[in-house]
Amino acid sequence: MPSYTAPVRDMQFVIHELLKIDRYVATLPGFAEATPETVAAILAEAARLSEDVLQPLNAIGDREGCRLENGVVFTPPGFKDAYTAVAEGGWPSLIGHPDYGGQGLPYVLGLAVSEMMASANMAFTMYPGLTTGAIEAIEIAGSDEQKALFLPSMISGRWTGTMNLTEPHCGTDLGLLRSKAEPQADGSYRITGTKIFISAGEHDLTENIVHLVLARIPGGPDGVKGISLFIVPKYRVEADGRLGARNALSCGAIEEKMGIHGNATCLMNYDGAIGYLLGEAHQGLPTMFIMMNAARLAVAVQGLSQAEVAYQNALQYCKERLQGRSLRGAQYPDQAADPLIVHPDIRRMLMTVKVFQEGARALAYWAGVTVDIIRKHPDAEARQKAEDLLGLLTPVMKAYFTDMGFVSTNLCLQCLGGHGYIVASGMEQFVRDARIAQIYEGANGIQALDLVGRKLPAHKGRAIQLVFGIVRGFCEKYTDNAALSPFVKPLADALERLVTATQWLMRHAVSNPDNGGAVSMDYLYLVALVALGYQWAQVARVCKNKLSNPDDDSFDRAFYQNKVVCAQFFMEKILPETAAHLAKIQAGADSLMILPAEAF
Amino acid sequence: MPSYTAPVRDMQFVIHELLKIDRYVATLPGFAEATPETVAAILAEAARLSEDVLQPLNAIGDREGCRLENGVVFTPPGFKDAYTAVAEGGWPSLIGHPDYGGQGLPYVLGLAVSEMMASANMAFTMYPGLTTGAIEAIEIAGSDEQKALFLPSMISGRWTGTMNLTEPHCGTDLGLLRSKAEPQADGSYRITGTKIFISAGEHDLTENIVHLVLARIPGGPDGVKGISLFIVPKYRVEADGRLGARNALSCGAIEEKMGIHGNATCLMNYDGAIGYLLGEAHQGLPTMFIMMNAARLAVAVQGLSQAEVAYQNALQYCKERLQGRSLRGAQYPDQAADPLIVHPDIRRMLMTVKVFQEGARALAYWAGVTVDIIRKHPDAEARQKAEDLLGLLTPVMKAYFTDMGFVSTNLCLQCLGGHGYIVASGMEQFVRDARIAQIYEGANGIQALDLVGRKLPAHKGRAIQLVFGIVRGFCEKYTDNAALSPFVKPLADALERLVTATQWLMRHAVSNPDNGGAVSMDYLYLVALVALGYQWAQVARVCKNKLSNPDDDSFDRAFYQNKVVCAQFFMEKILPETAAHLAKIQAGADSLMILPAEAF
Structure with missing residues (x-):
């Protein structure tokens, strides 16, 4: 049977020594509360939860899966108790907004906790995990009334949230979306349509589920510009926050999948369910x-x-x-x-x-x-x-x-x-x-x-220029540092490959847009490798510095020495892949696009 | 539901136009029988079997899996009938030796047929597939009596064969093997031990199963030099070929696996089963x-x-x-x-x-x-x-x-x-x-x-030098051919990378054997990419030649044009990976070997 021990030491290294989050105490609310002691306590407690409560349910969840009976979805044995433990432990509220009961702690701590929980039990962690995104959408786009009505129960973990985008005939291409939202006299809408692949769409963990659903208001524009977003709760919520009548939505089937069996992937039927417009009409996609x-x-x-x-x-x-x-x-x-x-x-x-x-x-x-x-x-x-x-x-x-x-x-x-x-x-x-x-x-x-297609050309390439500047600045600063040159030199080479690839894209993707699509994945890998190379060069710098200037003699010397070896491995055994990606990029789209579809 | 159509056209292209197997009619027995008409008939019939009989059972085999009840393994529904169809169709005997009832056709036809069958149903195809290896071992190492007793029934498909190597504590390292073979007065042996991961170790498809089992004869050398190979049939075989008593072997469990559910992966118990030495004592491994x-x-x-x-x-x-x-x-x-x-x-x-x-x-x-x-x-x-x-x-x-x-x-x-x-x-x-x-x-x-460690250094690198010679000869021959230069030039570059990597290995693997192990996978990929690059360059040559010199006008021009595009894609989008593999090889073993085990 597999086991899991949360990598707390490495998380602390990243948070305190690499990112130095104490830098932000003065500027970012919530960071003052994230003292080393608090971070240590949170990580230790999240580790205990992940190791002792969630991990033991991982294989069970895979084996037993979820069960649909008469519209009710039963999660695997143990999931409900574990969810209760998670909610009662206050984990869903960790990074939530204090106005709605959240603890307002730094987002990075939320990531660390979610990493642990997902390592321990990925299928389980999706139930609270998807709620986080729904909370965020309501926080940003919701009316004050909507926030007051939904956020406290979602942040506390009493309710979960979902995202309903995909339909049987439309996944990536949301312009094809068909679900309808008919306006009602009271300002609400009646939602009708079928959504598929809805993770955590129905389950027995909480008393309510808040679905965020994309649908079209009749008469709106075609394509993606006519899509609106709606809050569609499983049980309607009265003005005083109490649960009302069951809404006209149901889980029609749960998918049999390759993995994440512990998470219910639902086909959801909306049969005139009451929904509330979230944000502006036709602005659902943003x-x-x-x-x-x-x-x-x-x-x-x-x-x-x-x-x-x-x-x-x-x-x-x-x-x-x-x-x-x-x-x-x-x-x-x-x-x-x-x-x-x-x-x-x-x-x-x-x-x-x-x-x-x-x-x-x-x-x-x-x-x-x-x-x-x-x-x-x-x-x-x-x-x-x-x-x-x-x-x-x-x-x-x-x-x-x-x-x-x-x-x-x-x-x-x-x-x-x-x-x-x-x-x-x-x-x-x-x-x-x-x-x-x-x-x-x-x-x-x-x-x-x-x-x-979007992030690179936006604002005339402002974002990638920023990356170039940061990495190049680092390389130039340490170019004469002999101890760091095994890290700086390969990083600088990789950066130049990325620069060359970017120039190639600027020259060739406008004249032939297929060039952009054809090399997009190689370009993404090139960016990833440079970004990770930069992280590893920083790690080498921080660790070499610590080894040369220990604040006291009791520090774990081996930890820092090992990190330097890992940085060396990355530079020697992973970063050379940038050469292949650049060569593939420079070959462009021709060999992909010549064949007619019937020749494949 | 997935479907499968055997790629007969591509198989024929490879067999007749690329390999030109008619070249061997005079030198290789069996090739004279492999006329284009016979090849076409065999491929068409194998395609029908694969598409109509085996493929429809693929998902069923995955879903239903195999079942062990009181020592009897039941294969998934339909497998037994399909196996009977395969055996009655004469497929197991296709490439078998004519002395024992085989058809003696070229091995390459056997590969084409097994490719089709495996595409259609990989788990099923392992039952007859493993038999092929057992037949080969008996053909090469068996006594005349053993050959006469076992080969006809195995080649006809009436019996299947298995390989029994792995034990719970020993997989790759067969030197640790513990199964024992006690010599008996009549020249036979009594085999005792537990074998695991035995594919097709027990099933309901045939009346007998011929296990080839590695075991130690007491008193022999330690390690791999004391391992012998035994024929251990599920049912003993009388001198006249009739089945005798059940042997003292049984399936103790079938494994629950990630895939190939339709194939029974068995734990096999040998409890003093009667076995017959195959080949020399202590020469089991070769x-x-x-x-x-x-x-x-x-x-x-x-x-x-x-x-x-x-x-x-x-x-x-x-x-x-x-x-x-x-x-x-x-x-x-x-x-x-x-x-x-x-x-x-x-x-x-x-x-x-x-x-x-x-x-x-x-x-x-x-x-x-x-x-x-x-x-x-x-x-x-x-x-x-x-x-x-x-x-x-x-x-x-x-x-x-x-x-x-x-x-x-x-x-x-x-x-x-x-x-x-x-x-x-x-x-x-x-x-x-x-x-x-x-x-x-x-x-x-x-x-x-x-x-x-073995194939490369053998005979002072004779084999890899042969590869260099073949590929370099091709590149030199067509170096001035403008139509082929988009294929020849990248291939020549890749070859030089392989040569450089080989020289690096010769210089560095003797002084530090870990260098050989550390770069072995990158080196293997480099050889593979050059070998495939050579194939694609040959394909481009053959197809360009056909397009320039069509024997008649009715040929499928698009087929040859498409092949040339594929060759271009391979050269531009796959072969550049050789650069990354070479760079990783030249970085050697250091960054892998520095860390002590406890630092991982």
């Missing part, structure tokens, strides 16, 4: 994108989370399983064989996963701080820069982290050989669960199009 | 490797087979599913949206799979011809060269084809978005089934070690 962007960062962290837990279990196996001898001769001559971890190719797999997840954690948590800067920083320029950066890097993290999450879980399964293919090892569940993250909240190809 | 090498080629084809069937189903979806508009503007303005296949990133995924499977088919079938040259060619030098090449490329094909088979099935799943994650689409079964091929018959990391 509001939905607010949710989507937050959700995309959360999904990126899911990729990282599955890599982390798979890594821990593969590592334990590789330390214990005796098989073969080191190529340098027996390392444990008193045993029948050496443990797997002596073998270089096993280490290649483990190190690939280790540097992915530690680098991804650094980058994701940096993004978490950026979210708070966007929302709370008093300086407009700081907010705008943060928004540019986060906008650019959100699709990059979503696609690269989830692709690598899947690659990582598979590398970890591979470490176990045939045993990894057996259900009882738990490894194949990590693979199946991780697979969905490459698809939902916008398939990864869509992320690449968002990057190349 | 004999087992005869089986393993044939099996590895078959597993390589499994990787290709899952890519092919997943591709067909993804392609159909991408042609039908309307979603979004071409970046160049609506291509089908009369429809609500354009089909997915207009999108460059969708084409990137499809083309990646298409050029993998078509290139892999060319390389695998070439290997199939090589097998016949090794076995049947009258000229010793031709045999030796074929043996060198096949020895070198077998681990390369096994690892690269199965890695890419998994990548491909996942790319195909991704084309369907959320629908690909739903069980009913069938895509996720291809992913789960394809996953095992990276593990069994030697995990892919072991293939890389076999390549770098």
Whole structure:
């Protein structure tokens, strides 16, 4: 049976030593409360919850799945008690707005907690996780009345939330959406339509579920410009907050899926259900994108989370399983064989996963701080820069982290050989669960199009220029630093490849838009590798500095030394992939677009 | 529901136009019988079997799985009838030795048929597939009496065969093997031990199962040098060929696995079962490797087979599913949206799979011809060269084809978005089934070690020098051919990278053996990419030649034009990966080996 131990030490390193969140105490509300002691207490308590309550339910959830009976969805055994524990522990309110009962703590802490919970039980964590996005949409677009009516119960965890976009004939292309919203005399709407793939669409964990549903108000514009967003609660909510009548919506089926069996993926029927317009009419898509962007960062962290837990279990196996001898001769001559971890190719797999997840954690948590800067920083320029950066890097993290999450879980399964293919090892569940993250909240190809088609050209490339400036500034600052040159030099090379690729795109994507689409995924990977390379170079700088200037002698020297080795591995064994991506980009779209469809 | 149509046209192109198997009519027995008409008839009949009989059972096999009741394993509904159809159709005997009832046709035809069957139903195809390896071991190492007793029934398909290597504590490291074989007065042995992960170890398809079992004769040497191979039939076989008493062996459990549910993966208990020494005592491992090498080629084809069937189903979806508009503007303005296949990133995924499977088919079938040259060619030098090449490329094909088979099935799943994650689409079964091929018959990391540690240095690098010579000769011959230069130039560049990597290995792997292990997988990929690049360059040459010099005007011009585009895609979008692999190789083992085990 697999196990999980939250990587608290690494999280603290990222939060305090790499990001130095105490920098923001004066400018960002909530950061003053995030003292090292409070952070430590939160991480320790979230670790306990994840390790002791959620992880033991992970395999059960996979095996038992969800059950639909007469319109009622039953979650797997133990999920309801666990959800109650999560809500009563105050976890859903951690980063919620204090006006509605939230604790107002930094977003980055919410990310750390959600990483742990997702490592422990991804299917379970989606129930509270999706609520976070719905809360955000209501916070930003809702009327005061809507906020007062829905937010306190959602932030407390008493109710959960969902996102209803997809219909049987329309996923990515929301312009095809058909669900209807008929205006009523009282200002409400009657929602009619069928939505599919609705995660946590129906369940037995809470007394109410707040659905956010995209639908068309008759008479509005065609395509995406005629889509509006509605709050459609499972049970209507009276003005005093008490639950009213059951709304005309129901779960028609739950999907049989490859993984995340513990989460109910529902077909939802809306049969004239009463809904309330959220934000402006026909402005549903921009509001939905607010949710989507937050959700995309959360999904990126899911990729990282599955890599982390798979890594821990593969590592334990590789330390214990005796098989073969080191190529340098027996390392444990008193045993029948050496443990797997002596073998270089096993280490290649483990190190690939280790540097992915530690680098991804650094980058994701940096993004978490950026979210708070966007929302709370008093300086407009700081907010705008943060928004540019986060906008650019959100699709990059979503696609690269989830692709690598899947690659990582598979590398970890591979470490176990045939045993990894057996259900009882738990490894194949990590693979199946991780697979969905490459698809939902916008398939990864869509992320690449968002990057190349929208985020890159916006404001004449302001965001990518900002990235160039930050990375180039770092490289120039440390260019003569001999200790850092093994990190700075490869990073500078990778950056130049990204610059070249960007120039290629500017020259070729306007004349032939297919060039943009054809190279979008390679370009996304190039950005991801530079961003992670920058994180690892920073890690090397911070750790080398600590090793040269220890504040006291009792520090964990090995931790910092190991980080430097990981940075070296990233530079030598991962970053060279930038060369292949650049070459593929420079080949353009021709070889993809020549064939007529019937020739495939 | 997924479907499958055997790619007969592409198979014929490879067999007749690329490999030109009629060249061997004079030198290789069996090739004279393989006239174009016979080949066409065989492929058509195998296609019918695969499409109509096996494919419809694929999802059923996955859903129902195998069942163990009181020691009896029941295969999924329909499997027994299908197996009977396969045996009665004479398929198991296709390439079997004529002395024992085989048809003696070229090995490459057997590969084509097994590709089709595996595309249609991989779990089913393993039942007859594993028998092929057991037949081969008995053919090569068996006594005349053993051959006469076992081969006719195995070649006819009346009995199946298995390979019993793995034990609970020992997989790759067979030196740890504990199963015992006690010599008996009559020359037989009593086999005792537990074997795990035995594919098709027990089933209800045939009246007998011939297990080949590795065990130790007491008193023999320790480690792998004391392992012998035994024939251990489920039912003893009398001298006249009739079945005798049940042997003391049984299936103790069937494994619950990620995929290939239709194949019974058995824990086998040998409780003093009667076995017959196959080949010399203590020489079990070399004999087992005869089986393993044939099996590895078959597993390589499994990787290709899952890519092919997943591709067909993804392609159909991408042609039908309307979603979004071409970046160049609506291509089908009369429809609500354009089909997915207009999108460059969708084409990137499809083309990646298409050029993998078509290139892999060319390389695998070439290997199939090589097998016949090794076995049947009258000229010793031709045999030796074929043996060198096949020895070198077998681990390369096994690892690269199965890695890419998994990548491909996942790319195909991704084309369907959320629908690909739903069980009913069938895509996720291809992913789960394809996953095992990276593990069994030697995990892919072991293939890389076999390549770098054994095949590469053997005979002072004779095999890789042969590869260099072939590819370099091709490049030099066509270096001034303007029409071929888009293919020759990238191939020559890739070859030089492989040469550089080989020189690096020669310089650095002796002084530090960990360098060999650390770069083995990157080196394997480099060899694979050059080998496939060579195939694609050959395809481009053959097709351009055909287009310039058509033998008649009625030929399918589009087929040849499309092949040239695929070759271009391979050169521009796949082969650049060689640059990254070389850079990683040149970084050596340091960053992998520095960390102590406890620092991971």
